[in-house]
Amino acid sequence: MRLFQTAALIFGIGAAASFFSGYFLTDGDFIREIILSVSIWFFAIFFLFVPHITKKILIQNILFFITSVVGMTFFIVKDAHMGASTVWAVYIVFLLYSIVLDSKRDTLFFLIFTVFTQIVLWIIFPNVTIVLDNAQYAKRLFIIILSYVAVRYVTSEYDSKFQGYQRFSRGQEILEKISTNFIAVNQDNVRAKIDEMFMMAAEILQYDQAYLFRFDDKGERATILNAYVRDSEDNSLLLQLGRSFKISEFPQVEPLAGKHSPIFCDDIANLGTHTQDESANFFLSRGINSFYALPIFVEEKLSGFFVVEYKEKNELTVVESRLHYLKIIANVLGDARKKIIYEKQLYDFAYIDKSTNLPNRNMLINNLEELLLNRDDADKLVVFNVELDNLRMINDTFGHATGEQVVINPHQFFKRL
Numbered sequence: 001m002r003l004f005q006t007a008a009l010i011f012g013i014g015a016a017a018s019f020f021s022g023y024f025l026t027d028g029d030f031i032r033e034i035i036l037s038v039s040i041w042f043f044a045i046f047f048l049f050v051p052h053i054t055k056k057i058l059i060q061n062i063l064f065f066i067t068s069v070v071g072m073t074f075f076i077v078k079d080a081h082m083g084a085s086t087v088w089a090v091y092i093v094f095l096l097y098s099i100v101l102d103s104k105r106d107t108l109f110f111l112i113f114t115v116f117t118q119i120v121l122w123i124i125f126p127n128v129t130i131v132l133d134n135a136q137y138a139k140r141l142f143i144i145i146l147s148y149v150a151v152r153y154v155t156s157e158y159d160s161k162f163q164g165y166q167r168f169s170r171g172q173e174i175l176e177k178i179s180t181n182f183i184a185v186n187q188d189n190v191r192a193k194i195d196e197m198f199m200m201a202a203e204i205l206q207y208d209q210a211y212l213f214r215f216d217d218k219g220e221r222a223t224i225l226n227a228y229v230r231d232s233e234d235n236s237l238l239l240q241l242g243r244s245f246k247i248s249e250f251p252q253v254e255p256l257a258g259k260h261s262p263i264f265c266d267d268i269a270n271l272g273t274h275t276q277d278e279s280a281n282f283f284l285s286r287g288i289n290s291f292y293a294l295p296i297f298v299e300e301k302l303s304g305f306f307v308v309e310y311k312e313k314n315e316l317t318v319v320e321s322r323l324h325y326l327k328i329i330a331n332v333l334g335d336a337r338k339k340i341i342y343e344k345q346l347y348d349f350a351y352i353d354k355s356t357n358l359p360n361r362n363m364l365i366n367n368l369e370e371l372l373l374n375r376d377d378a379d380k381l382v383v384f385n386v387e388l389d390n391l392r393m394i395n396d397t398f399g400h401a402t403g404e405q406v407v408i409n410p411h412q413f414f415k416r417l
Contacts, residue, residue: 006153008047010146015040017142025135043071065106083121083128171204185336198228207308214304264292266314290314294330298338355404
């Protein structure tokens with residue numbers, strides 16, 4: 001976008017310079033000079049609309065190349081009788097811009113076109129005698145200024161790209177650490193692992209607060225599992241760990257739970273409709289001006305969501321990149337949740353009796369082994385074997401479901417009888 005804006009600026013300055021030098025300095029025909037200037041302005045306006053015409057970088061580069069070639073041909077034809085004595089230097093400006101496009105092919109074609117044009121002028125006008133008048137000196141000044149703008153743009157653009165590459169490289173490094181960190185996640189350390197992830201992710205996403213919520217099985221309530229705040233002394237952290245609330249009481253959560261897609265707001269002040277006033281006040285009262293909220297899925301089922309909040313408003317230019325990182329983190333959280341669920345299922349299958357939901361023989365053996373291993377020699381250990389008389393008769397008479405209730409809570413069962 002900035003490339004085409006600065007290119008349009010250069011064409012606009014060129015149009016003004018062409019009219020100024022052609023009409024005021026050399027007393028040229030007004031109609032002719034105004035037509036030339038308007039034609040150049042047409043190129044400037046076209047450059048502004050290129051990013052809106054297509055989002056494909058390749059097509060944008062081609063349109064830029066074609067427009068530059070046509071524009072430069074226009075300048076050359078205009079001053080061909082003088083061998084384009086001064087105007088040809090503008091080639092350098094557009095050559096620099098073609099380099100910014102990072103397209104070796106377009107840069108090579110533009111270079112070939114530049115050399116070819118100069119050779120043609122050399123052949124047609126092998127010896128040109130010109131007078132360096134006020135118009136020529138004015139053109140030189142304009143070209144110097146344009147060259148300065150182009151060079152500054154090229155250097156700042158490359159500096160921006162380099163910084164962007166550094167941020168991307170650092171982001172990839174942190175994402176790799178997060179992914180590696182979650183390989184060893186389990187029920188005992190999952191909270192600590194997520195807290196570490198929030199701290200690492202804050203380095204690249206620069207958020208002020210972050211929360212992880214989990215939905216209940218019915219999807220009616222949400223509970224805060226993890227929370228992060230950049231400034232530990234900030235009192236705006238109003239959402240405390242373990243807090244549970246009904247989703248229906250928080251209208252800002254309902255779209256997330258209903259659409260199952262990320263939502264973001266770059267400026268809370270934009271939530272200006274009557275139905276969204278409550279949501280806006282909820283964030284603004286805590287000093288939050290922008291936020292992102294992403295759902296977490298486990299086997300395509302909505303399991304929860306996490307939110308990152310900013311005290312500052314977000315620029316639209318960073319929304320896409322931040323959403324990219326946040327989606328990766330959401331996937332990592334979903335995978336971690338899935339791993340915990342599978343781990344619990346395996347644990348229950350191995351150590352919990354499915355019918356009674358009580359510890360089974362494997363659990364008893366493990367507990368006994370641990371007690372024997374950790375006890376002192378002076379400690380005494382007694383194991384009682386409790387049996388229920390006539391349990392088989394109860395199963396045969398009343399069914400196994402009744403027998404299971406007797407095992408689970410015999411006192412309550414017989415009291416009910």
